Ligand SMILES: Cc1cc2nc3c(=O)[nH]c(=O)nc-3n(C[C@H](O)[C@H](O)[C@H](O)COP(=O)(O)OP(=O)(O)OC[C@H]3O[C@@H](n4cnc5c(N)ncnc54)[C@H](O)[C@@H]3O)c2cc1C
């Protein structure tokens with residue numbers, strides 16, 4: 143344990159943000175790291191609990207008290223080894239994870255929890271700065287070939303683990319560059335893309351082959367891939383967007399969030415010829431959907447110079463505190479306010495969009511909403527009811543649909559004869575990630591549905607173990623909760 147009285151002496155402190163007017167000038171990350179002394183004090187707050195509930199809260203089973211203690215003692219290299227033993231990419235989760243570990247932290251019962259996520263980010267950034275993160279190619283090769291389809295966090299984690307086991311791994315990605323939603327969904331102000339590139343350099347030096355601009359199922363038929371490789375892992379994400387099929391949804395100015403975000407991230411990356419420009423500049427913007435995607439649309443719209451940004455959420459406003467019935471250490475559905483929300487967005491809850499209104503040229507000029515309430519009847523699912531007389535017209539020239547994803551694409555699945563589950567994701571058991579076709583595995587959002595980066599990495603690691611076992615009869619690749627300490 144760090145400092146026995148640490149949790150009594152030090153308050154929770156996390157990195158600050160640059161002022162809004164400064165950070166809106168560009169797409170760069172805007173956090174201001176804590177000085178090392180304060181970072182160590184945050185590590186010292188950890189109580190090294192007999193039963194560390196943070197472990198069970200973390201989908202990766204990160205060894206949290208161990209790296210907290212190492213940070214408190216200034217043993218940063220040791221902290222990095224511990225962290226990397228369960229998490230291939232802490233620089234992604236240290237920036238982007240909603241930190242279920244912190245919601246499960248024992249200190250959170252009556253105090254502010256330990257700043258686990260921020261400690262994680264500081265460990266990995268120190269490790270990169272000091273040059274401790276270097277390629278570790280496998281010592282022995284097995285001669286087996288594995289194809290990973292999709293290069294989001296699930297595909298990258300699968301690839302690194304299988305490469306460590308000595309297999310020849312090729313990652314196929316249809317986009318221009320690897321990274322999945324971290325590259326062409328999540329904006330640079332949340333994670334600059336050199337953070338992905340830096341890690342990709344390590345993976346390439348370890349021997350992983352990346353083939354970008356290759357759409358499996360279209361450019362190469364999935365059954366051809368199956369003939370050429372000993373195993374295939376499908377990590378293509380859950381990419382089918384939910385629509386809003388109401389009057390006016392075909393107007394110019396009603397745009398899917400992913401088209402808006404994807405184009406912007408490509409523009410920031412200097413990619414040209416992106417088709418018709420989708421910009422929020424000088425517009426009244428309405429972002430429909432209150433999740434992470436909606437929040438990213440808000441921050442991007444402000445950086446474009448939107449006149450106003452309103453955010454609609456169909457659910458009622460949650461409380462900032464844990465709601466009743468969702469006690470510690472469970473993940474609570476509480477009100478979350480992102481840095482983008484704080485950049486000037488107005489949020490509206492219990493509101494439903496009924497109709498988009500256009501001008502004579504087919505351009506969006508407004509929309510009509512009504513207030514809604516959820517009616518609970520015992521034995522039935524909650525029903526959505528419109529509040530009579532609550533209709534309202536809003537001025538709006540850009541409406542961004544951030545309504546979530548309904549499942550994954552099925553081209554590859556149908557070419558391989560794979561079964562899908564009820565939510566149109568690929569059916570594969572959480573026990574071994576095997577599909578109904580021998581040698582074909584699925585992991586990440588394409589298996590579990592749209593989720594989180596931390597889950598994608600976790601699934602990628604777990605799937606790699608089972609692929610290795612399928613190819614070799616046994617596997618030394620660690621499962622959740624089993625760290626592989628020597629690897630960094
Ligand atoms: C806008 C947005 C913001 C988000 N913010 C956060 C956040 O802050 N924190 C968080 O934890 N999570 C966040 N998420 C969720 C998170 O990004 C995903 O859960 C995670 O990226 C899933 O990883 P994955 O590897 O399973 O799939 P993805 O990241 O979706 O990657 C799949 C990749 O497969 C490729 N692909 C698909 N089919 C094929 C094919 N047939 N051939 C070749 N390539 C193919 C795709 O092009 C894509 O690059 C966000 C999601 C969105 C949309």
Ligand code: SF4
Pocket residue numbers: 187188189190191194195196197206207210246247248249256258
């Ligand atoms: S639950 Fe919190 S205080 Fe306890 S070991 Fe984990 S991080 Fe430390």
